[in-house]
Amino acid sequence: MSVRTEPRSIRILIITVAVAFFALFLVLPLVCVFQNAFSKGLTFYVKTLQHPDALAAMRMTVITALVAVPLNLVFGVAASWLIAKFDFKGKDILLSLIDLPLSVSPVISGLVFILLFGAQGLLGEWLGDRNIQIVFAPPGIILATIFVTFPMVARELIPVMKAQGNEEEEAALTLGASGWRTFWLVTIPNIRWGILYGIILCNARAMGEFGAVSVVSGHIRGLTNTLPLHVEILYNEYQFAAAFAAASVLALLAIVTLVAKTAVEGMMRREH
């Protein structure tokens, strides 16, 4: 027996505790979602998901992600270029400011947009005069989602770009390539898996965000409901099977996210 391991009985105990904790906290909730989703049969399940409110909620969720993810992707690439390639004063402060949205409660993330754009808010009167509605309307949902997913691409890309170093870009520039050409032909191919990884994580959070979106949505059915909010409404109306049916779509999304994430991690490992 190696000196680096424990007696067999202890090993089995630790594995059992780890697996039991897992089963109780992770596997059981997942099983619970699908079990309840299909508790009234497949026809009911399909009918629930084809309900106009459910379809509208899914559309809102997809639109939100389609706006939030590309914006945060562009930001993530710019910020990681800045932080990984250059040394400048105040870099640490900038980094902590970028991470700030992750340490703010989702409810507070929604609250700040109400304070800014709500009827009583700073810009409320100005917007009201022009008949522009931001909170309790789709723009508010999208803004709150951008806020909560703000650092998610940048956080994944910064370490990847740092690990890559500057040598390849410097070589390209010395050989006469323009800055943009270097960026597209040298940097982007090097960080492509990191970009994909960031998109996957950012998208999962964008589609699943609940607290921040709940604050700014106003819960208007068929208009400002995202899929997570739709789940809440159904659940609070005691339509449990329907709530779980809608939830199962989100759970499926989470599973697809994990599979894609694991696959990309494998790709990244193979390249190094």
Next chain:
Amino acid sequence: MSRRFVEPSILPGFSLTFGFTVFYLSLIVLIPLSMLFFKTASLSPREFWEILTATRTLAAYRLSFGTAFASAGINAVFGVIIAWALVRYSFPGKRIIDALVDFPLALPTAVAGIALTELYAPNGSVGRYLALAGIKGAFTPLGITIALTFVGLPFVVRTVEPVLEELDPQLEEAAASLGASRWYTIKKVIFPVIAPAVLTGFTLAFARAVGEYGSVIFIAGNMPMKTEIAPLLIMTKLEQYDYAGATTIAIGMLLISFFFLAAANFFQWQLSRKYGKV
């Protein structure tokens, strides 16, 4: 250290990326967040203090920070056990478990919330057995702790795992060859190395749990003074159009969180002083 703002580099794009990063950061994050301070500035210090120290606010703070602390503690213990099992042992299903660790980060919180409520309610498949033991799961602080434990699970595992992986095997072999028992080696050699990572994971799980909303509101029961978490109290104030009240409670939450993070940093610093930088 030069006096220049930016170190010279032949790479282009500093002004462009710096300008865009600061612009987007201000627009999306800094300006909206600064509204919290603008709003509280409209209150007199006395009004501010009265909202902050109202019994209902204090009860919500106590509950939020207490359950967040408990769940982060549970995760610190089980996170180390899970990380240890994943790094050191091989067993069937290990790769699936490893991929599933991040599940709480991928699963929308509302989904986790209704699933955990269903499981831990008095007639649920786990709650039923808890009820037999006389324990109420859902709709009590215990239920809130369960939901927060779910949400915070990945943090300790993911911070401890890489440290365990990179631990030099020679350290343990040396300890063993000098006659240390296995337990003594774990206590005196391995634990000091992973302690900073455990603390980091604990802090991350705690910070996430304090602000958590979606997974908690279903299982909490939301009784004022008893099972009403601080984010829910903010929500309630908002629904009553009491924006100043909501903002004050939010500021209080941020300040207390900041205090806890500073305390965690202090402990981190003490750990590194006691055991040396690792």
